[in-house]
Amino acid sequence: MSDAKKKLEDLGKRIVTELKKGTQPKIDVPVRALSNVSYNEKTKTLQLGNKISERFFFNVSHVRKFAQSIEIAKISRQLIALGKHENLRGVFYMAKRTLPGTNTNLVDEQTESDKAIEDLELVTDLSREQLNMNANKNGSVAGQVIIEDKGDTIDWSKMGSGGWSIPSNVEGISFKKISAKYVVYMEKASIWERLHEDKFWEKHNCIIMSSQGQTTRGIRRLLQRLSKEHKLPVYVLCDWDAYGFYIYSVLKFGSINLAHISESMALPDAKYLGITANDVEKYGLKKHLIKMKDIDIARLKQISEYDWFKNNKRWQQEFKAMKTAGAKAEIQALSARGITFISETYLPEKIKNKDWID
Amino acid sequence: MKEPVAVELAKKQREVSVAEFFERNRHLLGFDNKRKALLTVVKEAVDNSLDACEEARILPEIKIELVDMGNDRFRVIVEDNGPGIVKAQIPNIFARLLYGSKFHSMKQARGQQGIGISAACLYAQLTTGRPARIVSRIAPNEPSHYYELHINTQNNEPEIMKEEERVWKKEHGTRVEMDIEASYLKGDQSVDMYLKETAIVNPHCTLVYTNPKAEQLIFPRATDKLPKEPIEIKPHPYGVELGIMLKMVRATEKRTLQAFLTNEFSRVGPETAKEICANSGLTPDVKPESMELAHVEKLMEGIKKTKIIAPSTDCIVPISEELLEKGLKKEVSAEFYTAVTRSPEVYKGIPFVIEVALAYGGDQSGDQSVRLLRFANRVPLLYQQSACACSKAVMQTNWKPYGMQQSGGGLPSGPLTVAVHLASVWPPFTSEAKEAIAHYPEILKEMKLALQECGRRLGIYVNKKRRVGLERDRVNLFERYIPEVADSLAELSGENKKLIEQQLSTMLAKNKEFIIQNTATVQEREESDDDIKITGSAERDEE
Numbered sequence: 001m002s003d004a005k006k007k008l009e010d011l012g013k014r015i016v017t018e019l020k021k022g023t024q025p026k027i028d029v030p031v032r033a034l035s036n037v038s039y040n041e042k043t044k045t046l047q048l049g050n051k052i053s054e055r056f057f058f059n060v061s062h063v064r065k066f067a068q069s070i071e072i073a074k075i076s077r078q079l080i081a082l083g084k085h086e087n088l089r090g091v092f093y094m095a096k097r098t099l100p101g102t103n104t105n106l107v108d109e110q111t112e113s114d115k116a117i118e119d120l121e122l123v124t125d126l127s128r129e130q131l132n133m134n135a136n137k138n139g140s141v142a143g144q145v146i147i148e149d150k151g152d153t154i155d156w157s158k159m160g161s162g163g164w165s166i167p168s169n170v171e172g173i174s175f176k177k178i179s180a181k182y183v184v185y186m187e188k189a190s191i192w193e194r195l196h197e198d199k200f201w202e203k204h205n206c207i208i209m210s211s212q213g214q215t216t217r218g219i220r221r222l223l224q225r226l227s228k229e230h231k232l233p234v235y236v237l238c239d240w241d242a243y244g245f246y247i248y249s250v251l252k253f254g255s256i257n258l259a260h261i262s263e264s265m266a267l268p269d270a271k272y273l274g275i276t277a278n279d280v281e282k283y284g285l286k287k288h289l290i291k292m293k294d295i296d297i298a299r300l301k302q303i304s305e306y307d308w309f310k311n312n313k314r315w316q317q318e319f320k321a322m323k324t325a326g327a328k329a330e331i332q333a334l335s336a337r338g339i340t341f342i343s344e345t346y347l348p349e350k351i352k353n354k355d356w357i358d
Numbered sequence: 359m360k361e362p363v364a365v366e367l368a369k370k371q372r373e374v375s376v377a378e379f380f381e382r383n384r385h386l387l388g389f390d391n392k393r394k395a396l397l398t399v400v401k402e403a404v405d406n407s408l409d410a411c412e413e414a415r416i417l418p419e420i421k422i423e424l425v426d427m428g429n430d431r432f433r434v435i436v437e438d439n440g441p442g443i444v445k446a447q448i449p450n451i452f453a454r455l456l457y458g459s460k461f462h463s464m465k466q467a468r469g470q471q472g473i474g475i476s477a478a479c480l481y482a483q484l485t486t487g488r489p490a491r492i493v494s495r496i497a498p499n500e501p502s503h504y505y506e507l508h509i510n511t512q513n514n515e516p517e518i519m520k521e522e523e524r525v526w527k528k529e530h531g532t533r534v535e536m537d538i539e540a541s542y543l544k545g546d547q548s549v550d551m552y553l554k555e556t557a558i559v560n561p562h563c564t565l566v567y568t569n570p571k572a573e574q575l576i577f578p579r580a581t582d583k584l585p586k587e588p589i590e591i592k593p594h595p596y597g598v599e600l601g602i603m604l605k606m607v608r609a610t611e612k613r614t615l616q617a618f619l620t621n622e623f624s625r626v627g628p629e630t631a632k633e634i635c636a637n638s639g640l641t642p643d644v645k646p647e648s649m650e651l652a653h654v655e656k657l658m659e660g661i662k663k664t665k666i667i668a669p670s671t672d673c674i675v676p677i678s679e680e681l682l683e684k685g686l687k688k689e690v691s692a693e694f695y696t697a698v699t700r701s702p703e704v705y706k707g708i709p710f711v712i713e714v715a716l717a718y719g720g721d722q723s724g725d726q727s728v729r730l731l732r733f734a735n736r737v738p739l740l741y742q743q744s745a746c747a748c749s750k751a752v753m754q755t756n757w758k759p760y761g762m763q764q765s766g767g768g769l770p771s772g773p774l775t776v777a778v779h780l781a782s783v784w785p786p787f788t789s790e791a792k793e794a795i796a797h798y799p800e801i802l803k804e805m806k807l808a809l810q811e812c813g814r815r816l817g818i819y820v821n822k823k824r825r826v827g828l829e830r831d832r833v834n835l836f837e838r839y840i841p842e843v844a845d846s847l848a849e850l851s852g853e854n855k856k857l858i859e860q861q862l863s864t865m866l867a868k869n870k871e872f873i874i875q876n877t878a879t880v881q882e883r884e885e886s887d888d889d890i891k892i893t894g895s896a897e898r899d900e901e
Contacts, residue, residue, distance in 0.1 A: 012850025019861050024869075025843070057843060057862070058869065060832050067839045067846075074846040099838045106842060 008077045025057040039307035045262040046254035068116040079132035135168035143207030144179040168218040183207040186237040198343035220265040240275040241328035242299035271356040277321035289327035387477045388791040396540035402474035407438035414441035418563040426570040432540045437533040442496035453507040453516030466588040485539035494532040502526035555738035561685040580684045592624040594669035595661045597707025616642035637663040671702030671709040692720035696815045705800040710782035714808035722773035733779040746794035748778040751805035760813040761820030
């Protein structure tokens with residue numbers, strides 16, 4: 001803990017020392033963009049390259065971000081010194097204030113402080129959690145698992161209709177008993193509720209987990225722990241569209257934005273369960289296809305060109321099928337075959353037949 | 359047997375008196391509504407006063423007073439220090455439509471047809487029944503004459519209700535007083551605005567205005583120089599239409615066509631006259647009075663075929679760049695002024711000059727359309743802006759290079775006033791109400807050239823201002839962030855905040871030049887956020 005505090009203080013000391021010598025204040029921030037991300041064949045994860053962007057104080061277009069970064073470092077140091085945590089929204093409000101004599105706020109939107117936090121992680125090589133900053137809890141889980149969190153024993157099979165909310169930091173959790181055999185992760189909370197109501201996890205002895213849209217770090221870390229520490233297979237259930245593919249891609253390989261922490265998040269063994277082009281054919285979902293817009297097509301093209309998909313024949317085949325169809329499909333399309341079709345027929349069949357994409 | 363219909367119809371056909379015609383068509387003369395009527399009455403009186411003063415080489419000093427009499431009635435009083443009007447002419451000028459000195463002359467003046475002031479009197483008569491009251495004196499040793507006048511709308515003749523000599527303290531001048539139905543509002547098309555704009559383009563006149571709220575506004579003169587007196591010219595052959603040519607042929611006293619052409623037109627000497635005759639297939643010694651319509655048509659054709667040099671342009675008196683700028687300066691508070699007077703040009707044989715002036719910045723609001731002031735022969739045009747050649751010229755000019763915003767060929771927006779002035783012996787209006795200048799290509803072209811010239815000067819100023827502003831903003835930007843960053847750094851490093859602040863300020867002061875110049879280019883090197891947005895558009899890892 002004092003290690004993190006020292007790193008932050010060192011950052012400040014370095015800048016001040018340089019300033020005294022007449023060197024203009026600067027922070028080196030690794031570039032978080034596709035251009036600086038590479039795919040490591042060995043670890044099967046995305047990795048951040050060595051590209052550094054220099055952030056100067058005396059530069060019209062840098063000054064704001066520079067000030068934000070230093071401000072976030074200060075807040076983090078305060079939190080660590082007090083031994084307290086703050087969530088991202090809270091940090092945003094701690095940083096938000098109007099510069100005296102102007103109409104300018106130091107941060108205007110939470111995305112700015114969030115970015116500054118991510119940058120600080122890279123600069124200090126500390127994770128957000130080590131900086132004592134947390135995300136909101138997000139997502140739900142249910143299944144035959146008993147855990148312990150902060151001294152409380154929690155049974156994921158006895159969490160009522162809402163399931164257990166996954167906190168942003170899951171490092172402190174220990175698994176007491178796991179009877180479940182696999183995990184089904186879905187991007188949509190509504191599908192999770194469907195499966196929960198149908199007691200899918202009970203009937204099939206598995207864990208069901210979801211978030212809203214993109215997967216949060218807490219969930220990714222929790223999935224990785226289940227996969228790594230307990231060797232549970234993870235199946236991913238997404239919409240059949242470019243965004244669904246990317247959700248899977250982030251889970252499996254890591255994200256471009258957070259490539260620096262891929263190692264602690266990636267799920268190299270995760271399988272894409274559906275929906276697939278074959279499903280559309282096999283389960284008669286053609287009537288429920290949605291025409292792709294230009295942006296969907298562009299996004300699909302981007303994804304198909306990612307290094308980690310480029311040489312994967314099965315995936316290229318899938319992308320091609322979607323391009324040919326010129327359409328996408330939502331998971332909910334399955335409900336056209338009956339409300340419980342997904343829990344009673346689709347998922348059991350798919351898992352039994354190992355009908356997934358790796 | 360029934361009578362033919364035409365005979366029946368003939369019983370209803372009779373002469374319509376001019377006055378009667380205008381009584382029914384008052385909108386043609388600017389009396390469409392009560393608000394506009396007030397403006398038109400003031401305008402006609404003031405225009406006449408200015409014309410009279412200038413003709414008599416007197417620096418105009420005009421008093422305008424509006425009195426609210428309640429019930430939508432206003433008393434309009436306009437008093438000038440002009441040459442006055444001789445007794446016998448007073449009734450004709452004020453109570454007879456189409457009576458005036460200017461209709462037949464080719465000379466730059468505000469009035470043209472001799473309708474204006476008599477139409478105002480007629481309007482007063484129709485709406486309040488009160489006669490127009492005139493006092494005029496032509497010299498200190500002459501008496502002042504007072505008249506109360508009506509117009510006989512049947513025969514267009516003045517009816518004198520009262521006439522007497524009066525004691526009047528003015529040595530010379532004319533005072534008109536009328537009671538009219540009207541309404542008073544401030545704003546763009548108000549009397550207030552008209553007088554303000556008049557003051558801009560007539561920097562040699564002083565206006566003293568008392569509005570219906572009894573507030574007195576004085577527009578003092580900015581120069582003691584009277585405009586040069588315009589010279590009367592004869593019509594140029596290219597500018598004469600068939601009907602007028604017919605009239606001229608009938609009216610001339612010259613015995614031969616050649617003499618007629620050389621004497622009644624400008625720029626036609628004996629050689630040109632002969633050429634016109636040859637091109638028309640007419641002999642130079644044909645008697646003009648014997649010419650039939652067919653001959654005149656031939657003559658018109660012949661004129662078209664003949665090359666005749668453009669009319670002389672010394673008959674036009676522009677305001678001048680210097681005085682237009684002065685006029686604008688005194689009435690529009692801005693930070694940058696410029697004016698351009700073009701060289702004379704000719705449309706349809708009629709000479710004209712375009713002048714443009716700009717006033718930029720100051721208190722003017724920047725997020726609205728620019729304010730366009732239009733003038734013809736020193737008279738503000740307040741109505742029908744969109745139908746006017748001035749507006750078209752402004753819209754067809756690309757203002758973006760001059761630092762203004764402009765979308766889709768509309769009026770530009772920015773803190774700018776644009777004044778466009780057309781001076782001509784015969785300004786072409788789109789209607790008798792003289793509200794909009796007609797779209798002659800020659801006129802449009804000149805306007806655009808003048809606007810561009812002014813615009814270029816404006817662009818230089820605006821860009822320089824922007825550059826200086828940007829540099830100042832940059833330095834300010836850092837100054838604002840210094841305390842914030844110093845505070846955070848002090849806490850992180852344990853150093854003294856004041857010390858860090860001081861060091862940052864010193865560095866800024868030392869490297870001001872470097873920082874200002876460099877930032878523009880360094881900007882490109884900023885890590886590209888766009889890249890992240892495109893490749894990770896759906897990726898909002900945590901909120």
